[in-house]
Amino acid sequence: MTQPNTPTRSRRKVYVVLPVYNEEAKIGSLLDHIDDAMRDADIRYEVVLVDDGSKDRTDAIIRERAATMPLTLMRHEVNKGLGATIRDGLFAAAEAAGEADIIVTMDADDTHAPGLVLRMVRMISEGYDVVIASRYREGSRCVGVPVHRLALSHGASWLFRVVFPIQGVRDYTCGYRAYRAAVVKAAFARYGEEFLDQGGFQCMVDILLKLRRMNLIFGEVPFILRYDWKEGGSKMNVTRTVKDTLGLMWKRRFGG
Numbered sequence: 001m002t003q004p005n006t007p008t009r010s011r012r013k014v015y016v017v018l019p020v021y022n023e024e025a026k027i028g029s030l031l032d033h034i035d036d037a038m039r040d041a042d043i044r045y046e047v048v049l050v051d052d053g054s055k056d057r058t059d060a061i062i063r064e065r066a067a068t069m070p071l072t073l074m075r076h077e078v079n080k081g082l083g084a085t086i087r088d089g090l091f092a093a094a095e096a097a098g099e100a101d102i103i104v105t106m107d108a109d110d111t112h113a114p115g116l117v118l119r120m121v122r123m124i125s126e127g128y129d130v131v132i133a134s135r136y137r138e139g140s141r142c143v144g145v146p147v148h149r150l151a152l153s154h155g156a157s158w159l160f161r162v163v164f165p166i167q168g169v170r171d172y173t174c175g176y177r178a179y180r181a182a183v184v185k186a187a188f189a190r191y192g193e194e195f196l197d198q199g200g201f202q203c204m205v206d207i208l209l210k211l212r213r214m215n216l217i218f219g220e221v222p223f224i225l226r227y228d229w230k231e232g233g234s235k236m237n238v239t240r241t242v243k244d245t246l247g248l249m250w251k252r253r254f255g256g
Helices: 027-040 058-066 082-096 114-126 147-163 181-196 203-214 238-255
Strands: 013-020 044-052 071-076 102-105 130-134 141-143 177-180 218-222 224-226
Touching (some): 027 044, 027 058, 044 058, 058 071, 082 102, 082 203, 102 181, 114 130, 147 238, 203 218
Parallel strands (some): 044 071
Antiparallel strands (some): 130 177
């Protein structure tokens, strides 16, 4: 007896957006860890990597991995900063993704464990629109983070929860997040180029402040920040980041 033809539906895909600048020490191991985690979880995925004008061997290492894993490489000829790099990566991922796909952003220094993506994907499946890897949930740990950085991040968390409360959000600054692709598409349609118009590290805060206007469901998962795995100094200018973040808070509170 001949069985009727039944249409097949492709599985949901995860797009991992990585902003990269001079990460030759860690980018190879991070890409290997992403590939291992996605294969272990049986998740269809593609890495969308934006190299923000690296001057070391980052580009060569990425091209080596592109031969063995699904990877799209974009490159800025000159360094443009995190805001422009995240913007280009998110836009490329949103253009390629289907409505039901998921877009993940994470740091490229291998301090964010890709194994957490599976839990974040499950939460999207449960109905959340945005899932944040939070340092302020039970079970989280920050290993190797300088005391002054911990104090600043806790202070920022408290301040933003008071001034811009978002139900389900405690960590406004962590860049390790999962978004329903439809949400990112809708944000670009709503805000256009203004969706990502902040140049520095405060761009990750601004994404949440704009998404909070869109009647979304936010959630968080605890995660372990392995700052002790980081090689080399931080690329963040702490004084400038604090100043820019406070300026952003004032602008969004009083200037729209």
